[in-house]
Amino acid sequence: MTIIYIHGVNVRSPEHGIQLEKPFLRWLGAKVSESNTASYEPVYWGDLASDFRWKLASRPRTALLGMGGTMGFESLGQVREAGTGAFEPSPVVDAGPVLGAAAPAGAAVAAPPLSSIPVDRRADFLADFYLAVRTRSRRSQQPAGYADPIADEPRAAGLAAAAAEVAAKWDAVVAQEQSEAARAKALLAAVDQELAGDALVGMGGWSDWTEWAGEVLGRAAALPGDALSTVAAELRPTINSFVANFVGDVFSYLDRREQGGQPGEIPRRVLAALKRAHERRQQTGEKIVVLTHSMGGQLLYDAVTYFAAQDPALAGLEIDHWFTCGSQVSLFAELRLFKGQPDRRGPDKLPRPAGVRNWTNYYDGNDLFGFVMAPVFDGVTDKDYSTGYGLAFAHTGYLARPSFFQALAARL
Incomplete structure (x- = not known):
């Protein structure tokens, strides 16, 4: 074949x-x-x-593009798709703002315990979880230039296979840790090792970016009911940038697909x-x-x-x-x-x-x-x-699942 x-x-x-x-x-x-x-x-x-000679400076810097809105993928698509009844909640854990919206003082969100993820959905969950945590960390370092993890970070193209490998040894990985946050971090580190081999992550190794694991897991329970803010957060600069690149690539192909009859x-x-x-x-x-x-x-x-x-x-x-x-x-x-x-x-x-x-x-x-x-x-x-992802990332989400x-x- x-x-x-x-x-x-x-x-x-x-x-x-x-x-x-x-x-x-x-x-x-x-x-x-x-x-x-x-x-x-x-x-x-x-x-x-397409090759944007002014680096998309032609986009107007309106209030919509210049203020608010997240640049990154921050969701667990499978959990959002499944609905709030998909997993049994664990004890309440402290969680930060959901998808860029301010959280009420003292707010807490119940995270789905890792033990509640069905065996046949672990691979998809790990792929979602990796993207959510990895991209949030990347966005914190490059807030103005990161949009789509599947297209923008080439290594992520192998994520589906890496997540499946780690899902097959899920029980052995989590058995070594005593807390949910530590288990989540260990799973992410295992996925990243499958992707990178012996190479260190470009952002300084696992210890830096996997620190987001517990917080992102804590957000998961709120995501299914947060569709509106998901759309608002993900549509802003990300969709604008994607549309510009989409139109640019289409025009470039149509203009040059045939030359002199060849x-x-x-x-x-x-x-x-x-x-x-x-x-x-x-x-x-x-x-x-x-x-x-x-x-x-x-x-x-x-x-x-x-x-x-x-x-x-x-x-x-x-x-x-x-x-x-x-x-x-x-x-x-x-x-x-x-x-x-x-x-x-x-x-x-x-x-x-x-x-x-x-x-x-x-x-x-x-x-x-x-x-x-x-x-x-x-x-x-x-x-x-259904990838389960919001509008901005459903387009490439197939390839991560x-x-x-x-x-x-x-x-x-």
Whole structure:
């Protein structure tokens, strides 16, 4: 099996795709028979995307952007999604302000005890917990420049696999500690060690940033009922920055996807990965699986419906399963932005791309940039996957969740 991953907007390091090899091979690679192997092909195009020459100084510094609002991810998505009845509360612990809002004097919040987290949800919980604590600490040091941990911190792309590894030895880790805060800190340290190996965390080691563990865990019980403040906190500068980068990357791709009648550099990278996979398929019969996130879906659609048809090396290309998540392929089709797209309107639909045997699209109702495909395309299955995150982080939250990769594997 060849697994191809094409990232979305706002990714500026090839390490993002490299780190995602861990969860891809852990879950999708497990579907390969003993007589075959799994190959992984990340397609990086972030270095060819938007380059803001004035560093987004064009954004107005209004009261909305200049005052209040948090820059970071500070939530436990799984706990918010589950609701207040998901876990039995532990004794009350002291907690700080929730999502940037001032807490009443002497306020306390009951945290869900770690022992109450169901075994089958521990991996997702650890991924959420790691992001919440890690990002809060990062924001305290870089308050004006940190937005999306999955896109901005490449190492976090391997979080799903790391969280699953630690979840498998959860009991052994927590048994060594005497308090909830110490257990939480130990779990975070174990996840970070899985991500970093022997390397120290760039912020000075575990002892600094994991000190937030007890406080963030204490906030968890309040999060499910705090949707309004979650939206207010997460939407402010974070969404503004994301939209600017999203629009910038889209414009950059559309402007340069074809040059002199030939594929531009971004399509050439996608086509090169498809050619290597196609050649392996012709030699060994290996299946081809592609996951595209966000704008990556538009890159693949253009590649298989337009550019590949002009390249003899890709004659007979077949993709066994195409997974999209947080995708805008249907939106682009509605606007007729694809190369060579037929001039059709509803209720007629566009066909699934020739050579794509199966297409599954995952979307989150909280993801403002994730669209459904079935109303526009024939032969695609839409699957509602809830990350549990607020609006600002639902878009990349799929890639942090172990259960998302398990869902992909179940569809193969």
